[in-house]
Amino acid sequence: MSPDLAVVVAAVALPFVAAALTPLVFRLFGETTGFVGTVVSLASFGLLATQYGTEGSVSLEWISSLNIALQFYVDGWALLFAMLATGIGALVFTYSPAYMHGQAGLPRYYAALLAFMGSIVGVALAADLVAIFLFWELTSLCSFVLIGYYTADDSSQYAARMAMFITVGGGLFLLVGLLLLSIVAGDVLGPGAAFDLATMLENPETMSNALRERGLFLPVLGLLAIGAGTKSAQVPVHFWLPNAMAAPTPVSAFLHSATMVKVGVYFIGRVRPMLVGEEWLFLFATLGLTTMTVCAIMAVAATDIKELLAYSTASHLGLMVAGFGFTSVYGAETGVFHLLNHALFKAALFLVAGIIAHEAGTREIRELGGLRHDLPVTAAITGVVALSMAGIPPFNGFYSKELLFEAAVEASHHHEIGLLGWLYPAVAVFGSIFTVLYSLKFLSLFFGERPEALGHVHRPNVSLLVPPAVLALLAAAVSVDPQRAVDLIVQSGLEATAVDPHAMHVGLPTSYSTPVGMSAVTIGAGVLAYPAYGRIHDGIRAGLAAVPPIRANWWYDRIVEGLTDEGRLFAEWVHNGHLRTYATWTLAATCALALTGFVAAGAIVPATIGLEVTIPIALVLLVAVVGAVAVARADSHIAGILTLSILGFMIAIFYILASAPDLALTQLVVETLVLVIFLLVVEEIPERYEIEVGRVARDAVLSVAVGVTVFVTILVTTDARPDGPTEIARAYAERAVPGGGGTNIVNVTLVDFRGFDTLGELAVIALASISILTLIVMRGRGDASPAGDDGSPADSSGDGPTAADASTDGGPSGGEDA
Numbered sequence: 136m137s138p139d140l141a142v143v144v145a146a147v148a149l150p151f152v153a154a155a156l157t158p159l160v161f162r163l164f165g166e167t168t169g170f171v172g173t174v175v176s177l178a179s180f181g182l183l184a185t186q187y188g189t190e191g192s193v194s195l196e197w198i199s200s201l202n203i204a205l206q207f208y209v210d211g212w213a214l215l216f217a218m219l220a221t222g223i224g225a226l227v228f229t230y231s232p233a234y235m236h237g238q239a240g241l242p243r244y245y246a247a248l249l250a251f252m253g254s255i256v257g258v259a260l261a262a263d264l265v266a267i268f269l270f271w272e273l274t275s276l277c278s279f280v281l282i283g284y285y286t287a288d289d290s291s292q293y294a295a296r297m298a299m300f301i302t303v304g305g306g307l308f309l310l311v312g313l314l315l316l317s318i319v320a321g322d323v324l325g326p327g328a329a330f331d332l333a334t335m336l337e338n339p340e341t342m343s344n345a346l347r348e349r350g351l352f353l354p355v356l357g358l359l360a361i362g363a364g365t366k367s368a369q370v371p372v373h374f375w376l377p378n379a380m381a382a383p384t385p386v387s388a389f390l391h392s393a394t395m396v397k398v399g400v401y402f403i404g405r406v407r408p409m410l411v412g413e414e415w416l417f418l419f420a421t422l423g424l425t426t427m428t429v430c431a432i433m434a435v436a437a438t439d440i441k442e443l444l445a446y447s448t449a450s451h452l453g454l455m456v457a458g459f460g461f462t463s464v465y466g467a468e469t470g471v472f473h474l475l476n477h478a479l480f481k482a483a484l485f486l487v488a489g490i491i492a493h494e495a496g497t498r499e500i501r502e503l504g505g506l507r508h509d510l511p512v513t514a515a516i517t518g519v520v521a522l523s524m525a526g527i528p529p530f531n532g533f534y535s536k537e538l539l540f541e542a543a544v545e546a547s548h549h550h551e552i553g554l555l556g557w558l559y560p561a562v563a564v565f566g567s568i569f570t571v572l573y574s575l576k577f578l579s580l581f582f583g584e585r586p587e588a589l590g591h592v593h594r595p596n597v598s599l600l601v602p603p604a605v606l607a608l609l610a611a612a613v614s615v616d617p618q619r620a621v622d623l624i625v626q627s628g629l630e631a632t633a634v635d636p637h638a639m640h641v642g643l644p645t646s647y648s649t650p651v652g653m654s655a656v657t658i659g660a661g662v663l664a665y666p667a668y669g670r671i672h673d674g675i676r677a678g679l680a681a682v683p684p685i686r687a688n689w690w691y692d693r694i695v696e697g698l699t700d701e702g703r704l705f706a707e708w709v710h711n712g713h714l715r716t717y718a719t720w721t722l723a724a725t726c727a728l729a730l731t732g733f734v735a736a737g738a739i740v741p742a743t744i745g746l747e748v749t750i751p752i753a754l755v756l757l758v759a760v761v762g763a764v765a766v767a768r769a770d771s772h773i774a775g776i777l778t779l780s781i782l783g784f785m786i787a788i789f790y791i792l793a794s795a796p797d798l799a800l801t802q803l804v805v806e807t808l809v810l811v812i813f814l815l816v817v818e819e820i821p822e823r824y825e826i827e828v829g830r831v832a833r834d835a836v837l838s839v840a841v842g843v844t845v846f847v848t849i850l851v852t853t854d855a856r857p858d859g860p861t862e863i864a865r866a867y868a869e870r871a872v873p874g875g876g877g878t879n880i881v882n883v884t885l886v887d888f889r890g891f892d893t894l895g896e897l898a899v900i901a902l903a904s905i906s907i908l909t910l911i912v913m914r915g916r917g918d919a920s921p922a923g924d925d926g927s928p929a930d931s932s933g934d935g936p937t938a939a940d941a942s943t944d945g946g947p948s949g950g951e952d953a
Contacts, residue, residue: 138186138209140193143260146182146217147207149175150253157246166236168245172228175249179256180221183214192262192333208262208333211627212471216401217259218624219478220394224252226482226602227389233596234385234489244284248389251277255394259401262333264313267402271309271366274395275302281390282382294381297691301375305365312358319345332405339409339634346410356410359402360418367399368449369456370426374687377433377445384489387441392448392481397474400455404470404632407459411634416462416546420559423457426450428566434573435668436675439498440488440580443573444481447524450570451477457563458539459632463549465542467633472625472641473535476613480520480532483606484577487517490600491580494593500576505585509592512600514581516607523610525574526567527658531613531620534641536657539563540650564653571661576668617641722837726844738851752792759785776813780806797882 153160153175161168186209194206228248235241254277257270275298283295321329323345328334335342346352363369368376379391390396403419427450434446451473458469490513491506492498507514519530526536543563547556613620621639630636644651664671683689709720733739748756762781769775783806790799860868867880867888875883885893 136189137191138189138193138207140195140207142182142185143193143207143209144195144205146179146221147253147256147260149179149182150249150256154246154249154253157249158242161242161245166232166241168241169228169230169232169235172231172245172249173225176221176225176228176252179252180218180225183218183221183256187214192331194263197263197265203265203330204263205266206263206331206333207260209260210631211624211629212401212404212631213259215471215475215624215628216397217256219475220252220255220259223389223393223478223482223606224248226486226605227385229598230388230486230489230602231385233598234493235383238383240284240286243280244383247277247280248386251281251390251395255398258398262331264317264330264332267332268306268310268313271362271398272303272306274366274398275299275306278302278379278390278395281386282379284383284386285381288381291381294375294378298375298379300695301365301372305362305372308358308365309362312355312362315351315355315358316342319349319351336405336409342409343412352410353414356414356418359406359410360422363399363403364422364456365399366402367396367452367456368426369399369422369453370429371687371690373426373430373449374691376449377437377442378688380439380441380445384441384485384492387445388482388485388489391445392485393478396448396452397455397478400452400459400470400474403456403459404467404474404628407467407632408634411462413462416460419460420457420543420546421460423453423455423460424559424562424566426453427457428453428562428569431566431569431573432675435569435576435672436679437573438500440491440500440503440577441485441498443500443577444484444488447570447573448477448481450566451481451524453566454536454539458535458542461542461546462634463542463545464629464633464635464637465538465545467629467636468625468639468641469535469538469542471628471632472538472621472639473532474628475620475625476523476531476535476610479606479610479613480523483516483520483603483610484524486599486603486606487513487520490595490603493599494595495589497589500580502586502589503580504583504589505581506592507581508585510581510595512604513595516600516603517578517581519607519611519614520603521574521578523614524577525571525658525661526654527571528654529614529643531610531617533654534617536567537644537650537654538641540653544649544653560649560653564657567657568660568664571658572665572668572671575661575665719833719837722841726840729844729848733847733851739847749792752789755785755788755792759789772817773814776810776817779813780810783809795881797879 153172157168160171164171190210192206192208194204197203197205228245231245231248235244238244251274254270254273258267258274261267261270279295279299282298283291285291316332316335317329320331320335320342323341324331324334324338343352346355365372376391376396380387382390407415430446430450430453434443434450437443437446455470455473455477458466458473460466461469488498490510491503494510495503495506497503523530523532526532540560540563543560546559618641621641626639629639679686709716759782762778762785765778766775766782769778783802787799787802787806790796790802867884870888871877871880871883875887877883877887
């Protein structure tokens with residue numbers, strides 16, 4: 136059954152419409168606007184649910200001339216990701232009113248959250264490469280706003296800039312990869328499929344072979360990996376995710392555990408059938424397991440509960456990437472099933488972290504413990520989701536972790552990758568031991584001893600408890616009957632991402648196998664090592680302190696500081712206040728870009744230039760050349776300006792001889808105005824310039840470069856004439872007299888056929904003239920001081936905001952989410 140276009144478009148558009156209306160809604164509902172967001176999320180979720188069981192593409196024509204459409208593709212993989220975004224979004228919106236109570240800037244918060252949810256749904260359903268990239272970048276933009284929610288807090292702004300720099304920078308690599316895909320698809324599948332990802336995935340072998348034949352397989356694979364890896368916080372750019380914990384906790388639960396950071400994982404799963412192979416295995420399995428292990432170790436070193444959860448999120452993202460990296464069907468099962476399991480337990484854990492910080496007033500691990508007495512319901516929720524995160528059977532995280540072990544063992548048996556094949560299972564076990572360690576540590580916040588310094592812990596609001604409780608119940612349901620979850624949604628996601636899908640079966644193991652042994656080693660080693668958690672924690676932190684370059688933030692700070700310093704020096708060098716410098720850089724850059732573009736496009740080809748000119752035209756051009764030489768040799772500004780005007784008048788005569796009197800008239804008017812303007816400002820120009828050999832040489836080289844660029848541009852553009860009159864040219868010629876009432880096609884085109892263009896150009900000229908006149912009239916008023924009649928400064932104690940007001944506008948600088 137095919138999906139319904141109206142329903143799919145409504146599911147994507149509804150969050151954006153709600154985001155646009157948020158300021159008005161906030162005026163009506165105030166801080167309860169979060170519950171309006173819940174309704175919007177549930178509406179989108181319901182619309183998506185109606186498409187359950189459908190598969191296929193629907194599209195709206197967008198840019199028909201480029202075969203670009205707003206195309207959506209619905210299948211089990213898309214629905215799983217989109218419904219996770221809207222379902223968890225509904226819970227986060229329900230959680231937000233109580234958690235964000237009293238904060239400033241809530242309309243901005245809710246609008247960005249709604250737009251983000253719409254962007255995620257767009258990424259999940261988009262099948263056109265252009266639409267995918269636009270929604271992809273929208274997620275980064277919304278994330279920037281939400282991470283930087285506390286505008287007065289330096290750490291929040293630092294984290295927002297970092298996230299934007301990393302994810303948008305990776306998006307540029309993704310863009311190049313998508314363009315290469317579109318070029319190849321247009322060649323082998325037809326122009327109509329150039330941007331159609333759905334058609335590419337329907338012909339995976341054709342696309343893979345075409346990429347290899349053109350030598351583009353590895354470049355495309357690498358570019359897509361960089362784009363996905365930056366979005367999903369893979370080593371070595373994993374550091375932006377822990378820093379993003381400066382965002383409010385609901386943002387962390389939504390963006391940085393369940394949705395945004397999984398966009399890269401989702402995209403890897405989407406293109407997997409088209410690019411899977413030995414190179415795919417080596418790249419993504421290695422990248423994923425490295426991230427899984429490194430970030431699990433960093434989570435053990437964390438001192439803040441949100442920092443611990445952030446590193447654990449990056450670690451589990453590595454698990455998913457590694458799963459999709461393994462080429463067997465077990466790898467696809469790992470990626471799809473763990474995407475669901477992780478969203479359930481990690482979003483709940485972030486919401487639990489918010490409850491702890493909100494009610495206990497701290498997020499420091501060493502200051503917390505024994506919270507089961509104060510927060511019994513929260514403790515029960517944490518018990519379920521923390522054990523799921525650890526992969527302890529029979530909780531849901533165990534099943535997808537077991538599938539990872541199965542995929543790693545399968546890879547070691549069936550791929551010719553030597554020692555690396557056996558290294559994969561070993562690294563998977565090693566990283567999972569640290570997963571057990573930090574999961575037990577988080578659980579100990581409730582079941583350990585209560586620190587004496589910990590003050591009174593308040594009972595949380597019901598609206599803070601319901602969202603994590605719902606997620607914990609869903610995780611428990613999957614734990615009790617994982618096969619039902621597989622049959623409902625995971626199986627259809629598997630069929631979209633696996634090369635050779637089959638019926639998926641999961642459950643508790645009933646006999647020994649290598650993956651079972653790996654699970655036993657993981658859990659046993661983690662439990663045995665837990666009593667030494669403090670020493671392991673201190674040892675990791677000591678190593679990080681002793682060798683700063685191994686800290687990812689160290690590299691980011693050095694690179695950004697270096698770029699900032701170099702940029703400042705370059706700006707001071709270029710922006711020195713001299714018009715000559717500005718003209719030099721502008722003209723040189725224009726020439727370089729133009730000539731480079733001509734060469735890249737193959738527009739410059741050796742050719743014999745035929746000179747067919749009459750004697751009058753040759754004489755006019757000769758006078759123009761003599762005039763140009765005279766300008767350079769003029770000994771005064773007046774002589775130079777008057778000689779320069781000769782060039783303009785010669786061009787006007789050239790137009791007359793070329794039967795273009797209207798252009799000649801325009802040239803004469805422009806040349807006269809330019810001459811008058813030059814004469815008006817000549818008094819402001821120094822009478823003599825200090826002659827420097829270097830400056831003269833630079834100007835001479837630049838002049839030659841400009842001349843060559845103009846000359847080549849004219850040759851290229853005039854050589855691109857069609858063999859005969861085009862359809863547009865014939866239409867203009869046929870309709871000039873009856874439609875425009877004139878025999879001069881140029882005039883009729885400018886005045887009649889393109890009258891609105893000409894009107895717009897005149898409007899621009901008029902606005903520029905008014906602006907210049909305004910500046911001239913206001914010249915000299917800039918020194919006027921706003922003083923009273925007695926000469927004292929004007930009173931500044933009006934109704935404007937005070938410094939104290941401005942300092943509190945962005946939210947608390949030292950609160951639990953600062």
